[in-house]
Amino acid sequence: MAVADRTSELARARRLIFEDQLGEAMTVVDRVLAGDQAPHDRVEALTLRLITLINLGKAGDLAAALDAGLAAARQVQDPAQYGELQALAAIVALRAGSLDRCVRALVHGSRALGAVELTDEGTAWGWHNLAMAYSYTGFHGHALAAMEKAREVAVEVGVPTANTDFAAPQIRLRLAVDLDHRGDSEGCQRILRDIVHDLERKQKDDELSRLRPIARGAMGYAVVRLGTLGVVQTGLEAWPLLESAGMSTRAGDLRTLGAVCQAIAERRPIEAVARLETATVAEDSLGGAEIHRLRALAHLGAADYRLAYHADRSAFRVAVAQLDRLRDLFVEGVAALLDHEDMVRRIDFHRGEALTDPLTGLPNRRYLEEHVSKLFxxxxxxxxxxxxxxxxxxxNTVHGHLSGDLVLQRVAGVLNRVMRKGDFVARYGGDEFVVVLPTTSAGEAREISRRIVAAVAAEDWHSLVPGTPVGVTIGWAGLQGEDFGSVAAAFEAADHAMLRAKAPRPRAAS
Incomplete structure (x- = not known):
């Protein structure tokens, strides 16, 4: 396939994703990936494949797809492509329940896109996807700013459909319902009214059909959501908009909750409650609190004030839970920063690139061997x-190699924090670290081992890699010149001790 043909096919695939024709988009992307591709085209194709998988809700395929895209992007080193992939990495991390990785990816994505000097339409889409990632995470102010940047870039490079492609009313919709979840129903109404007025203008200017399907669905949801708050919009049909929202998982969520809103607005609260009992929606579609808030409004419509109160309190509790998690993440981030600063201070005497592991900042195997040689x-x-x-x-299997790198970096900080003055820590390779404890007895080594195991176990791995706890097993060996000719021999003895420690103990006969 010629370069021009590949570029045309990739542009077509992005447009198909925009129009929510996800199956056809995946076919086009796979066809491009099956042939020879220029490096930039390969990154673009892998990015589009990841976007399609996200929209299809293929959670099990996301980590591997993200790893493939990031690996290709590192070879190309295009900040626009890397920034868009980091924005998608934030969405993948949020879907996996890792707010820690999500926030890291948002920062990386913002910095990469901000470093782009020669902008093009791809840069605009990068900002667009970063805005969506911010919005799903609850950073609504950042989301609005990023979408405005996307629109500015699109206008600057002459995208003729900038005003429709980058309208994104779903960002304002998520902000509105978030305000309602936290008790500011007046603020929610103001934003929903603004979305509805925008809908009326686009209907008048015959621009509605040119909006993304999910954008039309968001406008339809704004209409019915206003109805739950007692504001009836005459002359606007919400359901055709919701039906035209496409086939993505988020479009389905809008229709599911839109039917509940319509039942509440039309004073059918029992039907609304019944629909909520079977509703299954993604938390990041409209926030995890939306089901609780709609349940509260349904109970209120049925004059069951006790249940309405309890449901409303649940909505508020869920809405602020992420804020609490962000506060915890801030504290953990500061602690990790202090660990890193301390590690930098302790290894600045061997900062040379040849002696330092680039991922963790720890001494590498070569420096470990030199250190032990000097000890001999x-x-x-x-x-x-x-x-x-x-x-x-x-x-690595569940969350991808990017997450694995973050785990290794955090373990490096933990080891550095636990070690005593004069102890030596190095990354030997893979997921193996080596510690050297000078003039240490066997009892002292056991105490250090206990500290390391406890410190690693105490880390909040759930916030970083949910569902995959991380632990450590340690094997020890004496290290003396007359016994060992090299660090490799000492390592082999300690490695055997570690493997014996890992081996399951035989069960006693009954």
Missing amino acids: KAGGHAVLGVCDLDGFKDV
């Missing part, structure tokens, strides 16, 4: 420990 020559003795991570393979 000085006639010293020490204890060497091999620290092997438990559950790390599951992290």
